[in-house]
Amino acid sequence: MNTEQQENHDGLDEDFALGDRLIDNVIEAIEQRDSVRLTQLLEPLHSADIADILEQISAGQRRALLRLWKGEMEGEVLSELDESLREEVMESLAPEELAEAVRDLETDDVVDLLEDLDAPQQDEILEVLEDADRVAVEQALTYPEDSAGRLMQRELVVAPEHWTVGQAIDYLRSQQDLPEQFYHMILVDPKMRPTGYVTLGKLLSSPRDAKMQDIVEDSFRTISVNQDEEDVAYAFNQYHLISAPVVDDDGRLVGVITIDDAMAVLDEEHEEDMLRLAGVGEGSLSDRVIETSKRRLPWLFVTMFAAIAASFVIAQFEDTIAEFVALAILMPIVASMGGNAGTQALTVAVRALATKDITSANVWRVIRREVLVGMVNGVVFALVMGVIGMLWFGMPMLGVVIGAALVINLLVASLAGVVVPVVLDKLGIDPALASGAFVTTVTDVVGFFAFLGLASVVLL
């Protein structure tokens, strides 16, 4: 976004964002129907950046670009595209173009591309793959969605566990088609069960007669093919893994996951948590208004029903409000403060659950701490708002009422903020679904009830 930054030779800003000038040039080339210029501009770019350009230009510009750029689309660009655009772009390609683009991809990327398509489209793409690749992709699709089996690549570099360094090096030197990406040689027993791995760096710096088993990494850990990809990402981050062997139910090696895929999952999971907390379904900036609107409506409906519940609470105190309009004036303060305190506690809890930092050892301590924090902050604001309330309306008891209501509401807010996500997690539901909207509503209801209820008792 920062236009003052210098653009590098490939048109990226210093912070790796797409430069304004690059985008302007691309749009100009599209408008002038200048396919030579367009190719010149796009050719030096990484496929992830080309995908970003496709996402950021308008739908009309995108169609024009795809027409002008005919025949140059690469599978990598498809794989980098937002899911919502992928289908649009894939439909714009001729069958043979699509086939060629897909054929260059690694099988794990093909799986990623296929899993969101309808069956007939899937078949179309599967048909163009080579036999071995097709079998691999079909096999991967049998694993549950978002599992390690979908994420792994099947190209492996293994060695019998009894080999020496010399044997391993000679073997690698003799291979013609090693995988594009591999960082370890995995040791396996005669039943293909992984027993350790050796980094290529360690391999290269060890004497030929050293035993592979003696130079394995401590960090070695296997991942079950059915493991949720969120846990896979957690394991990579927690244990600084670079790659990890994936095993089936019998412990046999079936694939390997590399850290770049785990990093992408970590990033997606984070996006999901953040959006869920805000009550937004996943989508893309290039979605149309009506799709975006639809994705946001469900939580707004939940909010509406919850807000109506809060209104019912207020309605019970109609007479009190009619007598003291000051109550209507101060009501939103109790609600806002409670909502905010609840969101704070909720966010901290959701994050801690995502990083597996809440366990049986500390769950009660964490809950107790939240209650105490709610109480301390409640007292702080009870004093401040109590004085303000008194001075504003010249009614000492009104100050006492708002103070007491704040203590109650901040305490309940903190408690709900931590307990709701912990319970959801225990039930196997994503705690981020305890969205801010939900906790805010709890605090609205409690806040209004405490404030107006106390007022009825004390002021009337």
Place this chain on the structure above:
Amino acid sequence: MNTEQQENHDGLDEDFALGDRLIDNVIEAIEQRDSVRLTQLLEPLHSADIADILEQISAGQRRALLRLWKGEMEGEVLSELDESLREEVMESLAPEELAEAVRDLETDDVVDLLEDLDAPQQDEILEVLEDADRVAVEQALTYPEDSAGRLMQRELVVAPEHWTVGQAIDYLRSQQDLPEQFYHMILVDPKMRPTGYVTLGKLLSSPRDAKMQDIVEDSFRTISVNQDEEDVAYAFNQYHLISAPVVDDDGRLVGVITIDDAMAVLDEEHEEDMLRLAGVGEGSLSDRVIETSKRRLPWLFVTMFAAIAASFVIAQFEDTIAEFVALAILMPIVASMGGNAGTQALTVAVRALATKDITSANVWRVIRREVLVGMVNGVVFALVMGVIGMLWFGMPMLGVVIGAALVINLLVASLAGVVVPVVLDKLGIDPALASGAFVTTVTDVVGFFAFLGLASVVLL
């Protein structure tokens, strides 16, 4: 959290969380002052898991554990600990213990450990390092905080660009102490400027007489030593980098960043965004109540002042509310809906800015889309709540008023939700600081003004 899961041999749940049984056993060993048992339990664990245990047990248990575990503390555990606990744990170690723990660490981990300490403590640790390491650490500390210079490791594996594969392999085979982690051999020109890199896998599978220059990776990208670590993490994720050379202002190679460090930064940046959006300062679950409370007070104060502003708005319509208490009852619905719609738009915008998905090419389109989404959703809820309002209070015009107020408020909420973070980003301020609390308040003020203002005009 899920206690039904099976625990693995090392005491972890299937999803890599610390198992309940493991934690219970550790606490039992602590209570029985059984240091042999404790060592047996902790020894097989990864340092990251030991750090998690230290974070999750109570302060008293932690002190007891550190006493029982005397002499076994490793530098890796210190580096994995939350910053808030690190100081506490480091102070519990005897100087020679600390020295030994630190000496085993890579220099980038030492930098990470040192940067949060006071100068006298820093000096104490610097003194125990070997000369070469101390110089490296001191040098790293001269780079700005959160920059690539702090993140990089200085252990490098380079080759002159004119070498052949054979020369490179022979060189690597002859080295005694290659870095713990390296995945590429970096090619440099005579001025030590990196010109490309070759993966070890490619190196191993290429013929001896192939030129290194001919087998370099396309993904090659250098990172400036002053680059913000957030942008570094972005680049790794965007371009699927595994490692990247870091260069100084003259383009000379000074270090290398590996993806595991970039992944950790990505995770921390996520945490920061999430917590900032909720108006919470960074901290740890093991912080004390009073520290936690202090971290949450600032935004609660902002909320309070903003809520008071909303109350002032309401106060202007005191007479209208006294006449129609139904207004006080329905007020919170307008505020809640607006607050929720604003938070949705805000979260989507903050995320898109973090992934550099908003640029000059689409910023106006994104803003226009938000306004339209706000309008569409506003109309949907205007109809629903309009009817509910009419039926509930039997006043058709009240339905019209709440409907109109919802359209205005949802439109303003969506607009504020996207414009505020975009402007902050443009100004170089973290857009996540446009926390939900802030946008909620804008929508409270606008919502109350629209609802009560319209009511005064229409109903009176």
